[in-house]
Amino acid sequence: MTAETIIQSLASGLLMGLLYGLIAVGLALIFGLMDVVNFAHGEFLMIAMYASFFLFAYFALDPLLSAPLVAAALFVFGAVVYLLVVRFAVRAKANTGMVQIFSTFGLAVLMRGVAQYFFTPDYRSIPHSWLGGKTISIGGIYLPQPQLVGALIAIAAFAGLYFFIHRTDFGRALEATREDAGAVALVGIDKNKVFALGWGLGAALVGLAGAVMSIFFYVFPDVGASFATIAYVTVALGGFGSVFGAFAGGIVVGLVEATTTLILPPSLKTVGIYGVYLLVVFIRPRGLFGSI
Amino acid sequence: MTITRRHVLLGATAAAALGPIAARAQTSEVKIGVIYPFSGASAQIGVDAQRAFETAAEIINGKYDFDLPLARTEGLPGLGGAKIKLVFADHQADPQKGRAEAERLITQEKVVAVIGSYQSAVAVTASQICERYQIPYLSADNSSPSLHRRGLKYYFRAAPHDEMFSQAMFDFFDALKKKGTKIETLALFHEDTIFGTDSSNAQLKLANERGYKIVADIKYRANSPSLSAEVQQLKAANADVLMPSSYTTDGILLVKTMAELGYKPNAIVAQDAGFSEKALYDAVGDKLEGVISRGSFSLDLAAKRPMVGKINDMFKAKSGKDFNDYSSRQFMGLIVMADAINRAKSTDGEKIRDALAATDMPGDQTIMPWKRVKFDESGQNNDADPVLLQYVGGKFVTIFPTQAAVAEASWPMK
Numbered sequence: 001m002t003a004e005t006i007i008q009s010l011a012s013g014l015l016m017g018l019l020y021g022l023i024a025v026g027l028a029l030i031f032g033l034m035d036v037v038n039f040a041h042g043e044f045l046m047i048a049m050y051a052s053f054f055l056f057a058y059f060a061l062d063p064l065l066s067a068p069l070v071a072a073a074l075f076v077f078g079a080v081v082y083l084l085v086v087r088f089a090v091r092a093k094a095n096t097g098m099v100q101i102f103s104t105f106g107l108a109v110l111m112r113g114v115a116q117y118f119f120t121p122d123y124r125s126i127p128h129s130w131l132g133g134k135t136i137s138i139g140g141i142y143l144p145q146p147q148l149v150g151a152l153i154a155i156a157a158f159a160g161l162y163f164f165i166h167r168t169d170f171g172r173a174l175e176a177t178r179e180d181a182g183a184v185a186l187v188g189i190d191k192n193k194v195f196a197l198g199w200g201l202g203a204a205l206v207g208l209a210g211a212v213m214s215i216f217f218y219v220f221p222d223v224g225a226s227f228a229t230i231a232y233v234t235v236a237l238g239g240f241g242s243v244f245g246a247f248a249g250g251i252v253v254g255l256v257e258a259t260t261t262l263i264l265p266p267s268l269k270t271v272g273i274y275g276v277y278l279l280v281v282f283i284r285p286r287g288l289f290g291s292i
Numbered sequence: 293m294t295i296t297r298r299h300v301l302l303g304a305t306a307a308a309a310l311g312p313i314a315a316r317a318q319t320s321e322v323k324i325g326v327i328y329p330f331s332g333a334s335a336q337i338g339v340d341a342q343r344a345f346e347t348a349a350e351i352i353n354g355k356y357d358f359d360l361p362l363a364r365t366e367g368l369p370g371l372g373g374a375k376i377k378l379v380f381a382d383h384q385a386d387p388q389k390g391r392a393e394a395e396r397l398i399t400q401e402k403v404v405a406v407i408g409s410y411q412s413a414v415a416v417t418a419s420q421i422c423e424r425y426q427i428p429y430l431s432a433d434n435s436s437p438s439l440h441r442r443g444l445k446y447y448f449r450a451a452p453h454d455e456m457f458s459q460a461m462f463d464f465f466d467a468l469k470k471k472g473t474k475i476e477t478l479a480l481f482h483e484d485t486i487f488g489t490d491s492s493n494a495q496l497k498l499a500n501e502r503g504y505k506i507v508a509d510i511k512y513r514a515n516s517p518s519l520s521a522e523v524q525q526l527k528a529a530n531a532d533v534l535m536p537s538s539y540t541t542d543g544i545l546l547v548k549t550m551a552e553l554g555y556k557p558n559a560i561v562a563q564d565a566g567f568s569e570k571a572l573y574d575a576v577g578d579k580l581e582g583v584i585s586r587g588s589f590s591l592d593l594a595a596k597r598p599m600v601g602k603i604n605d606m607f608k609a610k611s612g613k614d615f616n617d618y619s620s621r622q623f624m625g626l627i628v629m630a631d632a633i634n635r636a637k638s639t640d641g642e643k644i645r646d647a648l649a650a651t652d653m654p655g656d657q658t659i660m661p662w663k664r665v666k667f668d669e670s671g672q673n674n675d676a677d678p679v680l681l682q683y684v685g686g687k688f689v690t691i692f693p694t695q696a697a698v699a700e701a702s703w704p705m706k
Contacts, residue, residue: 005524008524008553009521009524012518012520012521012524016517016520112331113331116335120336120339121331121334121339122336123544123572125544125548125574125575125576127576133551133579135551135554137554142552142554144552144553216548216552218541218545218575220335220541222333226515226516226517227517230517257518257521258521261521261522261525266512266513266521266522266525267512267513269521270513
């Protein structure tokens with residue numbers, strides 16, 4: 001094992017980790033806002049990747065250009081999902097928790113089925129984007145440009161989200177609703193609007209991640225599954241409901257995953273992630289930055 | 293209406309009266325179970341497989357002027373012209389679901405035989421269920437060598453397995469070495485289910501026997517979100533030949549990651565799977581000029597055997613794709629099974645099994661480059677000659693063995 005290998009692993013892990021964080025942050029936001037786990041989070045990622053793919057295939061729009069469009073479309077989609085599905089699920093009188101789980105889980109299965117029906121299960125990928133396959137090499141360390149730009153976008157998105165939550169009226173309404181949804185109704189804030197906004201934001205963030213990922217990953221109806229699992233671990237590790245926790249959790253997961261393979265065989269690389277996860281959950285059940 | 297004993301009795305009588313009709317009706321139709329992934333990560337394989345099986349059923353059930361068993365007659369003459377009916381089941385690449393679906397096909401759908409299954413891991417469980425119910429199972433395209441070594445009586449495979457495929461690869465290396473090409477070190481890269489594991493075991497054994505040095509043997513987790521750590525290790529090993537055993541998703545990610553991390557192997561000799569899939573070449577074909585993959589099919593054969601081209605056209609009309617290594621073997625799987633049922637003149641599992649065991653189909657009556665189809669005691673056809681194909685200018689050409697080759701191998705790859 002050379003120093004070069006170690007640095008390369010850390011660099012790859014950091015880039016991937018920021019992306020994991022970007023995928024997870026929407027999940028954390030929605031959970032923090034209304035205690036609902038979106039089990040269709042991976043499928044949100046999937047449709048974002050398809051959207052990015054089709055914009056490229058039919059309009060030759062590079063994923064970097066279409067990323068804001070995809071994020072905006074996902075924003076609308078997320079808000080609609082809240083208004084049409086989740087709003088009713090959380091109102092259930094009996095077994096509310098179960099109803100929430102099955103409504104988003106059912107949505108996930110439905111989205112996968114619809115995607116398979118319309119897009120076929122074939123693997124698509126964007127062959128020639130501006131950044132696709134390009135790499136920066138610094139002293140023998142390779143930094144793939146798609147992941148590098150993805151990481152920068154992730155950092156920008158985190159900063160933007162932080163600013164939005166702490167510096168705008170909408171953000172304050174978001175925070176207040178999260179603290180006490182009953183009380184905000186008394187001061188005239190429509191909690192449905194705030195929740196819809198939260199779902200929209202969460203979906204937009206994962207939409208951004210999907211657009212970036214379409215540059216270097218393949219798309220097919222089940223693509224969300226492997227990333228969603230990591231996103232749930234990331235959120236639990238970073239702390240439920242904490243946006244900053246998802247950011248930090250993502251980085252931890254990425255780094256642990258990359259360094260595990262330096263010691264263990266690659267087929268065991270998730271062992272490291274789940275090991276750290278278990279350790280954190282044992283010592284600090286609320287996660288690294290969790291407040292609940 | 294309350295249910296009285298009389299009603300129950302009436303119902304039972306009606307059912308008993310209908311029974312013989314149903315039994316008689318069955319003989320004009322022979323149900324064969326086809327168990328493939330129709331959803332999940334390998335769903336496209338299942339969708340394409342369905343078209344391949346339907347093409348074979350069309351040829352068996354209709355009249356065609358091909359020198360292929362059952363093509364010139366309608367249905368199965370041995371069973372009074374009974375037609376083949378395919379019952380498709382989705383195993384989602386999950387061995388447990390495969391087990392359950394095989395059981396359902398046999399007990400509920402009353403299929404007389406089962407064909408599967410793309411993933412070898414599923415073939416293991418599905419064929420065990422078939423054995424228990426004494427229903428023949430035919431591996432159309434499973435390539436793990438361990439499958440026919442389990443002492444099963446009802447298991448058959450007309451196609452080559454990975455040891456035969458790997459042998460062809462090492463024969464090819466030996467031939468290149470003789471001509472003065474430098475091939476000393478190999479890097480194995482394989483996924484962690486039975487397909488990848490068996491494949492790498494076969495390759496490890498052959499490398500030791502023939503004096504090649506394995507400089508990396510990387511077992512990775514299938515469907516990983518990232519392969520950068522794995523590729524780094526391959527890059528550090530920098531072997532003369534990279535030998536991947538990967539399904540399509542991992543194959544695409546492998547090739548993309550190799551390009552990103554600046555690793556350009558001298559040569560890639562792949563164990564088929566993802567590397568015979570159109571989706572992979574659509575995604576990263578530009579980085580794969582000169583890649584070599586093993587196969588059991590090549591469209592080159594159409595030049596010598598025109599029916600191959602015509603049957604390929606039939607398949608293409610349904611699927612929009614040419615036959616590849618998988619769809620061709622799936623097609624042949626049904627032909628071999630239907631031929632045995634026809635000779636058995638029965639839908640009884642044991643009789644079909646005996647007919648399969650007695651199969652002797654000459655190679656030129658297939659669409660494959662095989663010598664013939666004849667099973668040994670373990671149910672394996674040892675006369676299914678594999679070929680090596682090279683991806684040149686957007687299509688595959690046969691480069692090995694010499695008697696089947698239409699072009700010289702270009703080595704190293706570009």
